[in-house]
Amino acid sequence: MSHLITDAATFAADAIDGFVAANPRYVRRVDGGVVRSTVIPRGRVALVVGGGSGHYPAFAGVVGPGLAAGAVCGNIFASPATGQVSRVARAVERGAGVLLSYGNYAGDVLQFGQAEERLRGEGYDVRTVVVTDDIASAPASERHRRRGIAGDLTVFKIAGAAAEAGLSLDEVERLARLANERTRSLGVAFSGCTLPGADAPLFTVEAGMMAVGLGIHGEPGLEDLPAPTARGLAELLVSRLLAELPDGVDQARGSRAVVLLNGLGTFKYEELFTVFGAVASELETAGVDVVDAVCGELVTSLDMSGVSLTLLWVTDELAELWVAPADSPAFRRSAIDAEIDDAAIEVADVATGAAGEVDDAEQQRAAASALDLLRTAHAAIIEGAEEFGRIDAVAGDGDHGIGMSRGVTGALAAGERVVAQGGGIVRLLAESGEAWSEHGGGTSGALWGMALASAGTSIAADRTESAAGAGAADAAPDARAVARAVAAALAGVQRLGKAEVGDKTLIDAFAPFAVELMSAVDRGETLAAAWSRAADAAQAAADATAQLEPALGRARTHARRSLGHPDAGAVSFARIVTAVGQSLQA
Amino acid sequence: MSHLITDAATFAADAIDGFVAANPRYVRRVDGGVVRSTVIPRGRVALVVGGGSGHYPAFAGVVGPGLAAGAVCGNIFASPATGQVSRVARAVERGAGVLLSYGNYAGDVLQFGQAEERLRGEGYDVRTVVVTDDIASAPASERHRRRGIAGDLTVFKIAGAAAEAGLSLDEVERLARLANERTRSLGVAFSGCTLPGADAPLFTVEAGMMAVGLGIHGEPGLEDLPAPTARGLAELLVSRLLAELPDGVDQARGSRAVVLLNGLGTFKYEELFTVFGAVASELETAGVDVVDAVCGELVTSLDMSGVSLTLLWVTDELAELWVAPADSPAFRRSAIDAEIDDAAIEVADVATGAAGEVDDAEQQRAAASALDLLRTAHAAIIEGAEEFGRIDAVAGDGDHGIGMSRGVTGALAAGERVVAQGGGIVRLLAESGEAWSEHGGGTSGALWGMALASAGTSIAADRTESAAGAGAADAAPDARAVARAVAAALAGVQRLGKAEVGDKTLIDAFAPFAVELMSAVDRGETLAAAWSRAADAAQAAADATAQLEPALGRARTHARRSLGHPDAGAVSFARIVTAVGQSLQA
Structure with a gap:
């Protein structure tokens, strides 16, 4: 709160004026609060609510048909003040009386109470139902002393x-009291x-409490406890509310409740x-039938952090x-009438291959080797994840480590x-590649997924060519095939990501890696030697990204902060290819 | 954020599960996101939106008819990931094609883009409209590079x-693009x-920026500025948005806009x-016709503090x-059809007296004397307001100073x-008294308003008695009348507030004051001397409230913290009567 320069003397009134304008x-605005801008028919009971400001949507947010x-x-x-209550009530009274309802706080009780007297003196039929739902504020034996919170x-x-249904003031009062x-x-x-x-x-x-x-x-509340998990919080709230069931509610014989989970x-x-999910599960375990639920901000306290659970144990009425x-x-x-669709939904992923035909032994051996390298990459990423996250947090949203970890874990599986x-x-x-994209998500997931998929496509093409008799059987073509696959992966990533060298992305490490690998293989070096040389080039290039201005196209980058820091995508790329190079040499 | 113990690995999925449960x-939940649980008729275009989590209501919150x-x-x-997009799209496609729409971020463009290709490959008609509303993220000449924010x-x-209206995919795409x-x-x-x-x-x-x-x-944004007032912020946002009108919008010739003010x-x-109120006023000054407005949390960023203004410049369509x-x-x-009520609302306060008949000279003199004392009280309260607030902040919500200031200022006027x-x-x-209650609000406003009103009723009764011949003409009866009025005020406050001596409220100072005043007057002391003696008793009693346990009935009190601190209501009472006593002696 208070991010703007604010005049406390006019703040509440300004807020209501703005709310009405929106x-x-x-x-519409009246002196003392707000009233419905839509027609209230003659003969309809008027529900007038209220209290202090700072609790939106309570109270102006719940005015309407x-x-x-x-x-x-x-x-x-x-x-x-009394006068405010009186004026708002007069503005909405339509000959059938007024129900005043508000949370049980000393000032409100005084002021609304005086207004009730005054309005009665003027000949209006006025009743009051004070909300007392907060079980923490007084023992069950003194319910009349409890505060009103989200149960409002x-x-x-x-x-x-009840008022909208045209019921009498007696009935509206009875039902509000029952609620x-x-x-x-x-x-x-x-x-x-x-x-x-x-x-x-x-x-x-206290922090952490x-x-x-x-x-x-x-x-004041009941006690201070260490901050729990969502599940722990749900257990606490549900168990304490179930420990105090209203008269006429028998949990064992099937009880029904409306559930409100309110953010403060x-x-x-x-x-x-996450808390609601746990609450729903606790209630299900307890045998409570959830008639309906609302999960959101209902009764707030400015910028307070907290959550409250409300149960309305319903009758049919x-x-x-x-x-x-x-x-x-x-x-x-x-009032939109939308029918629930109970047909089963088919969302199986058509594109993900089911178990295909078994490949030949050479292809299987190549797959096993590739899987070993994937394990190496996995280990390198898990080990570096925290550091990747730290580097990314300088220039981005800090999720590069977790995204890469998720992606490579999915890919390995x-x-x-x-x-x-x-x-x-x-x-x-x-x-x-598909799994990397799926599990990693985000840009890195898409790019690494594309890299693997493109490499696969290149090898498939080589295999076709080789089957047509153009390939040789010695070791060199294998290394060349790998280098070609890496070049294809780079091309795929560039096509998808549209980044160029110098844009401060993983391309800055990927491009020199692919170039160096190809030229070393062309010079006749072994795959292991060529790969290590290329990995060194990638590492040097990744380090050099610290000097680069960030790429304009990377919308998620904190451009100003990334100066002087390397790019996380380039760093993780270099780390992965270096580890793979060591594995190839071993 | 992160008030609970949270597993970052499952958090987003847990949140979506809980959202669906609520x-x-x-x-309903599908692998990859959520889809409508209500029937989507065959032949209806499916709008599929999405992006990262953490932006609720974007994106799951806007799924429905x-x-x-x-x-x-x-x-x-x-x-x-691509697979998630594909699966959600397949779950809602009803033979009329899919429109993908999302904010313009690199990862989303990659993943949704790949999904579009994949779905097309499966035979679906799929189109994409990427949202690019954020004018801070790229110049107008490069709109395609802009990010999507609340314009989503x-x-x-x-x-x-458009989809709900049964329009074709061509039309839905055209309209989304136009929007x-x-x-x-x-x-x-x-x-x-x-x-x-x-x-x-x-x-x-940076704080304050x-x-x-x-x-x-x-x-990164455009610049950092010192935090402004609500009006200053509105001027900034409106002027920058008006500086870049879309093609076809001519502000001078009457433009119409839907206005979204989004809290982050x-x-x-x-x-x-308060910001919306200022925005509406700026737009009105600029001649923009506001067709409709939404002011609330639409596209958030977890617990970020910020606000964005979005204008949709509408055509009739x-x-x-x-x-x-x-x-x-x-x-x-x-879809609830509620007619706007354009009848004038009468909210004049029936109970507040209009200019009544002119009273006799003695009553007018007494009124002038009372007004002098009210001025003294006003000065004492204004001077002490900050301290009253500090004392109240220990045990309550810290508004006793401002409430008393507002109340006495209204009363004096x-x-x-x-x-x-x-x-x-x-x-x-x-x-x-009426004005004190009205302007002060809260408990103190009600009680001080009641005190003044009760004193007035007592004096009126005395006057009636006096007119009936029972009163004497010397000075002593005046002091007694004042003491009786004070006793009546105390009785009124106790009747309304239901507090007893020892409850740690202003009654703790008020009761000894009234008793001491009455007995000193009865002993024949002058009003000034008696009042000062009584004020001393009030001050001593107010100091002593520091030793009292807080009153159980005071729901707004931090009971535990108020031990060892005096009660703000008793302190302000003693301060006021002391100042009035000094004024009487002068």
């Missing part, structure tokens, strides 16, 4: 759907949040999804209201499969 | 709507992001909305496709208005 189809009629927006982390959403959704009775949440936090314009966080959580039950404004601000989506259509800026249940099946060198190179 | 109504048929999901920040969404939405031609984005970053399981950020941005045009993986991960909603219904986990255009209008003491206390 969402005119949903909301099927949800809240209006949201009262206080300052950052501060309850709105389940109560609001049920109440909003609150059946909603339980527990959250954990990993870091605090910083108020707009502030220099330091409002509170902190997780504060269980810490409130969304830093209120900087616990981002991908990590949140609640389940129906939960899935009813709703449309608000941040939470929607679609494919090669071993081919050899075990009696395949020859051409099939080995084709399938290892 | 969204079965939208997606009216959007993508499938998303290919690579590892974190690494392009998916405009291209995907247009292509998805890309007419989409421009520019982003800024304030901090880097950390890869799952990594100890340090992948890259950093803003990197203009920095890519979503840290690719930890640039949170409220701050994003594009505008229609943009607003067509779509339903995916992260992006929806609703209301009091001045009442006096200028010839209002008396009762009206002054009622309206100042």
Whole structure:
């Protein structure tokens, strides 16, 4: 938070104004908060929610058909005032009364409570359902003292759907209260949040620790534990929520729940999804039937890092209201009717060769030799992976080591499969190349996959030629065939990657390697000697890439930072061919 | 990022599995990514999008009716492999061909490009539209070299709507290309992001600086500037995008745009909305007609902080496709038909008195005296605000200073208005109390508002009694009336706040103050002397709150940390009554 220069005095109001400007189809601004910009029919109960700002989508984000009629927006982390609540309520009352609903915090209770009195004094029928879902904030015996956190959403959704269905205020109140009775949440936090314009966080959580039950404004929780795995976190949250089932829910007799997994601000989506996967699996093990789920940011705390799990234990009535259509800026249940496709999907990879015909013995021997070299390359890459990553982190996204490791591991497995099946060198190179690309991903996966595949194609062509009688039987042609295959691999990589020598890519090492190998073989050197000489050239060229300006075309490069550092792709190339050269000489 | 213990090798796959578990109504898992779980009719063009993971909602979050048929999901920040692309495409192809669309990054171009070749070889009709919206990544003369960022969404939405409308692959491709031609984005970053399981950020941005045009993986941008205000950022982004209008767009002749303001991960909603408000105003000034807007997290970079602005300059055809219904986990255009309500909304505050009748001279004099004391309180609060905030930050959310400042400032303004209008003491206390609650918000606003209002009610009752002949005309009854008003204020605050002495709230200072004032007045001391004595008692009591355990009922308190620290509400109370006492003695 607070990346911009911010005036704390106007920040909350500016944020609401901007929110309204971005969402005119949903909301319009009134003094005190926002109300639906769409028609609310006469005779419909008005759900008015609210609280402090800083919790978006709570509260302005859930205004719209099927949800809240209006949201009262206080300052950052501060309850709105009585007058604000009253004005928002008056703006949306349509003759059927108002349900006020908000999280159970002292300031909100005071201000909304005074507003309720005031509105009643003006002749409106007004009820209140305070959300108390946070099991960490008070024992079960004192549920009325518990805070409201992400369970706000389940109560609001049920109440909003009941209002949208045209139910009376009595009914809307009853259902909202039932939803609150059946909603339980527990959250954990990993870091605090910083108020707009502030220099330091409002509170902190010790690094590497997780504060269980810490409130969304830093209120005290239950205990501090070391940060767990996704699975460990899911076990903790699910087990504690299952330990306190609402009246009428019997886990053993089949219980159904709506599941909300809420990110608090900087616990981002991908990590949140890993936790959700573990939560779903824990709930399945516990025999809970998940009626529906929402996994995202629902009730945040500015830039706080944390996650909360909410379970709404549904009755048939609640389940129906939960899935009813709703449309608000941040939470929607679609009215688009899309049928689930339960046909099996065929995604087998047509291009990946199944066990082909068995190749001849010479081809098999060549495949076995190539597999040995692939093992050498594998060992060299695994050993160098961390260093490749470090070099890449200077100029790129630091994943060159892990990408190369994944790629060569996949390639080696494919090669071993081919050899075990009696395949020859051409099939080995084709399938290892495919696997390298597949497992490595990214640019390096594509390029190394292409290199192997192109080498295979060259050898296949040589074999055809040789079968036609043009080849000789002595050792020299083998070395020349290898040199030609390397040249073909280089050509393939250049065709695919479109890089030239001097662009600060692996081509800078690959090109001198291929040239030196060819000329040494042409001079009659053995393959092992020629390869080692070429590897030395590759290494020198890789080192020299430190002096090069980065290639313009490499969109993922930190151009400015890579000056003075070698290119990771060239370094890993040189390392691999050097290791292979040593293996050939042994 | 990386709050949990994470296995980087399985993280991306775990995240996709969890995402699918949370969204079965939208997606199912296939080898290589996710595809729609809902029926895709035969003869419909399949839009396949994708790229590296870590950018949610890109890319799995935009799979669903009216959007993508499938998303290919690579590892974190690494392009998916050719085989993955091919398998996802095969799973969603329905006889009308496939449009591949993705951001322009080297790895993606290689892998998707190879997949296109492969799929064509298998007989599918496949086209590709690469997104190139980021104007910072290459000059306008080399648009084909530009990266794709949040403009992904405009291209995907247009292509998805075209496919959903049953258009041919030729048409879907043409429209996607047109959308890309007419989409421009520019982003800024304030901090880097950390890869799952990594100890340090992948890259950093200097504190207090803003990197203009920095890519979503840290690719180099245009320049570094000091972090601006929301308005300054909006001016920068809008002016640079308006400086490069696509062919066919003439700003002077009325241009229409869809506006996306995208948060990159930890640039949170409220701050994003303040920027959107400024962007909308800049665009209005520039004469751009905003057809529609999205303000939220659309293409993120893990926990990176930054924001990007995207403009899609629409034709009639594009505008229609943009607003067509779509339903995916992260992006929806609703099919719920809700009519915009253009009736004026009446939100005037019925309870706030308009200029009432002019009170008698004695009441006016009393009001003028009370206003003087309110000025004294105002000065004391403004002076102490920073300290109140510091004390509150130990035990609460640190907003006590700003809340009290806002409240008393509002109260003083209301009091001045009442006096200028010839209002008396009762009206002054009622309206100042209302204003304090309104402007201060939160608990302190409600309580101080109630204190003033209750005092006013007490004085009004005294006046009625006095008018009935029970009161005397000398000075002593005035002091007693004040003491009674203070007692009434205390009673009001206790009734509203439900705190008792010893709960570590302002009551701990308020109660001894009221008691001491009453007994000193009863002993015949002057109001000034009695008040000062009472203020001393309040100060001593406020200091003593440091020794108290925090009140259980105060949900917003960091109970554990407040031990050994005084209560901010009691401290500010003592400070105010002390200042008022000095003013009375002067």
